[in-house]
Amino acid sequence: AQSVTQLGSHVSVSEGALVLLRCNYSSSVPPYLFWYVQYPNQGLQLLLKYTSAATLVKGINGFEAEFKKSETSFHLTKPSAHMSDAAEYFCAVSEMNTGFQKLVFGTGTRLLVSP
Amino acid sequence: DTGVSQDPRHKITKRGQNVTFRCDPISEHNRLYWYRQTLGQGPEFLTYFQNEAQLEKSRLLSDRFSAERPKGSFSTLEIQRTEQGDSAMYLCASSLNGGLPGGEEQYFGPGTRLTVT
16 A cells, blocks of 8 residues: 655745755555645645656746655755745645556644744 | 645534535546544545546544545535544645556645634
């Protein structure tokens, strides 16, 4: 069965600092991997996705993530945090061999950005 | 705005009552998903429709839950005899099956927050 582990329920950074949100996955088959962002009282918005085309994936709002099979990781980074990045971030995995995209989410990491 | 919409946004009900939520997907999307998100957790998959056919249901979807997608357009999720444990955010997402099934992009609605008192 697939699973996702997000280390750190809260991450605090200063504006302009590097953002690093950690995600490790478990999957018996090659996975699709996703990062979503959720702002208060809103649904989830896709930041980026890994579909085996390239290990370094660039997303919206300056975020990127690198797929490392040897470490079973898909960490999310952004070189310089902005106040508007404060939100909840979810990593998700989906198996490639199923007929539909059943997303399995981690428990989320709340990013706090201080001035 | 042609995104996914959900109605109502908030619902407060007493234990034992029935509730129904509606999801309107992006018009050309043929796939529709329901998820449940409890406080401090990530969303959990409930069920999936391909057009009007319900093809997958999670074990989380007890017999008190029923979902429909008549004519492959909007979808409804009904909870009968609500319990306090049903309190959660219910999220709907839609996608277009255009090739690689796992790599499709799901677009989420704003959710319906259910509070059972």
